[in-house]
Amino acid sequence: MRKKALQVLLVEDNAGDARLLREMFSKEAAGSFELVHLTHMREAEDRLRAGGVDIVLLDMGLPDGHGLETLRRARAAAPEVVMIVLTGMEDEELAAEAMKEGAQDYLIKGQIENRALPRALRHAIERQRMQRETEQMRKNEVQLRDEFLSHVSHELRSPLTSIYSFSTIIADGLAGETTPQQNDYLQIILRNVHQLQAMIEDLLQVTRAQAHKLSVDLESVPLNEAIGYAVDTLRGAATEKKIHLSFQPSARLPSVFGDATRVRQVLTILLDNAVKFTPAGGTVKVEAGEYEKDESMLLIEVSDTGCGISPEASDRIFEHLYQVTDPGHAGRRGLGLGLHIAKDLVTRQGGKIWVRSELEKGSQFFFTLPIFSLAGVIRPILTNDKSAGDSLALITADVECRDGSPDVPRKTLDVARMVLQQCLRADSDILLPGIGPVCEHKRFFVVANTRQSGAESIGSRIQNQLRRHEEFQSDNFTFTISHSFLPPLIRAANETMEAFAEQVAAEVRDHINDVCLQGAI
Amino acid sequence: MSQEKILVVDDDPDVRLGLQLRLNANHYEVITAGDGVASIAEARKHMPDLMILDLGLPAGDGFSVLERLKANEKLSSIPVIVLSGRDRVGNRDRAIKAGARTFLQKPMANEKLLAVIRMVLDAKGRTPEVVYDLVDPLS
Numbered sequence: 001m002r003k004k005a006l007q008v009l010l011v012e013d014n015a016g017d018a019r020l021l022r023e024m025f026s027k028e029a030a031g032s033f034e035l036v037h038l039t040h041m042r043e044a045e046d047r048l049r050a051g052g053v054d055i056v057l058l059d060m061g062l063p064d065g066h067g068l069e070t071l072r073r074a075r076a077a078a079p080e081v082v083m084i085v086l087t088g089m090e091d092e093e094l095a096a097e098a099m100k101e102g103a104q105d106y107l108i109k110g111q112i113e114n115r116a117l118p119r120a121l122r123h124a125i126e127r128q129r130m131q132r133e134t135e136q137m138r139k140n141e142v143q144l145r146d147e148f149l150s151h152v153s154h155e156l157r158s159p160l161t162s163i164y165s166f167s168t169i170i171a172d173g174l175a176g177e178t179t180p181q182q183n184d185y186l187q188i189i190l191r192n193v194h195q196l197q198a199m200i201e202d203l204l205q206v207t208r209a210q211a212h213k214l215s216v217d218l219e220s221v222p223l224n225e226a227i228g229y230a231v232d233t234l235r236g237a238a239t240e241k242k243i244h245l246s247f248q249p250s251a252r253l254p255s256v257f258g259d260a261t262r263v264r265q266v267l268t269i270l271l272d273n274a275v276k277f278t279p280a281g282g283t284v285k286v287e288a289g290e291y292e293k294d295e296s297m298l299l300i301e302v303s304d305t306g307c308g309i310s311p312e313a314s315d316r317i318f319e320h321l322y323q324v325t326d327p328g329h330a331g332r333r334g335l336g337l338g339l340h341i342a343k344d345l346v347t348r349q350g351g352k353i354w355v356r357s358e359l360e361k362g363s364q365f366f367f368t369l370p371i372f373s374l375a376g377v378i379r380p381i382l383t384n385d386k387s388a389g390d391s392l393a394l395i396t397a398d399v400e401c402r403d404g405s406p407d408v409p410r411k412t413l414d415v416a417r418m419v420l421q422q423c424l425r426a427d428s429d430i431l432l433p434g435i436g437p438v439c440e441h442k443r444f445f446v447v448a449n450t451r452q453s454g455a456e457s458i459g460s461r462i463q464n465q466l467r468r469h470e471e472f473q474s475d476n477f478t479f480t481i482s483h484s485f486l487p488p489l490i491r492a493a494n495e496t497m498e499a500f501a502e503q504v505a506a507e508v509r510d511h512i513n514d515v516c517l518q519g520a521i
Numbered sequence: 522m523s524q525e526k527i528l529v530v531d532d533d534p535d536v537r538l539g540l541q542l543r544l545n546a547n548h549y550e551v552i553t554a555g556d557g558v559a560s561i562a563e564a565r566k567h568m569p570d571l572m573i574l575d576l577g578l579p580a581g582d583g584f585s586v587l588e589r590l591k592a593n594e595k596l597s598s599i600p601v602i603v604l605s606g607r608d609r610v611g612n613r614d615r616a617i618k619a620g621a622r623t624f625l626q627k628p629m630a631n632e633k634l635l636a637v638i639r640m641v642l643d644a645k646g647r648t649p650e651v652v653y654d655l656v657d658p659l660s
Contacts, residue, residue, distance in 0.1 A: 154606050154607060154608070155606075157606035157626075157627045157628060158533055158536065158606050158627065159535075160627075160628050161533075161536055161539070161606070161627045161628040161629075162533065162535035162536055162539055164628045165536070165539030165540065165542075165543060165628075165631075166535075166539055168543075168631055169539065169542050169543060169546075172546070174542055174543070174546045175542075193628070197628060204608070
């Protein structure tokens with residue numbers, strides 16, 4: 001079988017260098033390489049997004065891109081494509097940085113031997129393939145372990161059911177009278193049944209947490225709702241123990257930039273612990289508000305009047321598998337994974353978690369989450385130059401099921417978001433995160449700093465890339481892409497970029513509301 | 522009034538016996554079956570007032586039992602409680618869609634299981650109604 005020619009993209013603005021490099025390929029057997037030569041970063045990005053390139057030879061000094069930025073932009077346009085950077089003789093430091101940023105290799109101009117270049121290309125591709133295989137093997141191993149743990153946990157439930165059911169049958173006297181001592185011992189069995197069950201649940205939760213390791217999807221989350229949800233979940237357990245569980249929603253609480261499911265999960269873990277360790281008649285309270293030390297964050301506090309944690313334990317309580325071993329807390333159950341999971345989730349959403357506690361008085365758990373700021377999201381694409389007004393388009397992409405079903409599967413939406421992201425230009429377009437209840441998440445918004453023709457070309461690129469993706473080959477989904485322009489905005493001479501971004505964000509928000517209302521009618 | 526009849530379907534004989542003893546003690550008559558085919562045969566023979574159904578079964582799993590019940594005019598009126606060691610996530614909705622009244626996860630505390638059985642039996646004759654689990658396993 002004849003091998004397919006390797007598609008090489010050479011991005012080099014210096015005509016002399018480019019000619020030298022091309023000559024090196026000319027000696028190779030016909031049909032083994034196909035070379036496309038471009039001189040500007042913008043063109044290269046478009047070419048990469050169109051797909052089909054196997055390897056890029058990238059000069060790091062272009063008319064419209066310099067240094068590591070060129071590599072980052074190329075990788076953003078085509079993360080899977082092998083990149084080799086071309087540097088000058090004095091630039092070995094830059095080359096090392098490029099390797100750290102994901103370049104597969106570097107070549108120093110003027111030191112490339114004739115036959116060495118095609119060989120370097122082949123090696124780079126081979127190396128990337130092997131790296132990917134290793135990564136895949138590691139993933140498979142993790143998955144295998146999780147599947148095993150999950151399987152074992154499920155299998156444990158059945159025998160546990162029988163141990164529980166026969167212990168209670170004897171304890172309840174259904175198999176004849178028992179002596180008080182026998183009854184005491186049966187209670188010990190039952191206590192351990194509960195403990196074992198809690199461990200099984202913990203194990204399952206960890207495998208689930210790890211299976212979803214990558215799925216923290218940041219969006220605008222109304223915090224009151226998330227807290228309300230978690231409080232409702234624990235209401236039953238609290239009432240049963242006669243614990244007063246309280247939360248006062250505040251109308252002024254801004255949304256956070258997090259993952260709604262994960263925020264609820266963290267709160268549920270903290271509340272579950274609080275209820276567990278607080279004696280009957282105690283109080284568990286949730287509060288949320290501004291964080292004094294960092295005004296870009298919100299602070300959430302879960303406090304209880306429970307048994308408290310010793311200072312030594314406070315330092316370690318978030319560690320994997322750490323459990324308070326104080327015999328006074330023998331009533332506790334579980335594997336001690338809850339707080340570890342909570343810390344993992346908070347950290348991945350950009351926050352911090354800590355505890356303040358006093359033995360026999362109670363504990364206060366705190367965590368922070370970033371406040372959602374549309375201005376902060378949009379700020380990077382606004383032009384710093386005062387004289388240049390920004391022309392901003394709002395592009396809307398709707399994904400719908402062809403059969404009219406209102407629920408587009410989560411996985412499909414994830415793929416659509418990824419494809420959209422790849423269609424954008426790194427420095428002038430922004431795909432907005434899901435914006436809470438304003439719109440459903442099957443509607444995506446892109447803010448593009450562009451003129452009319454640019455908005456159209458991004459729109460058609462999105463349409464094409466979505467159609468081409470295998471997720472959408474089944475033809476079960478339809479896409480509607482449209483765009484509209486924001487009124488022209490010009491930054492006043494004395495206005496800071498931050499203030500200007502706020503102004504733009506307000507416009508964007510209005511526009512989104514308009515689009516959503518139109519859809520509703 | 523004659524005793525209410527409950528058909529317990531589980532492939533683990535220990536689980537069957539445990540449930541039988543507990544239900545007998547609460548004045549229910551109990552019939553048992555250990556696989557999918559037997560469960561349908563026993564249901565035909567005894568026309569129970571309620572079925573407690575495991576999901577992982579030999580000879581036709583719990584979901585296929587639910588489908589067969591639904592497809593049969595006479596048997597479709599038997600209310601089913603699914604009691605399974607499988608994850609609630611995914612399985613609960615599937616079971617309820619297939620016709621089960623509710624999904625309970627093993628191991629289930631006796632009082633809660635008995636309360637749910639009572640609720641489902643009392644709802645008999647009225648419009649089928651899903652008793653969503655207000656119940657967590659054990660504790």
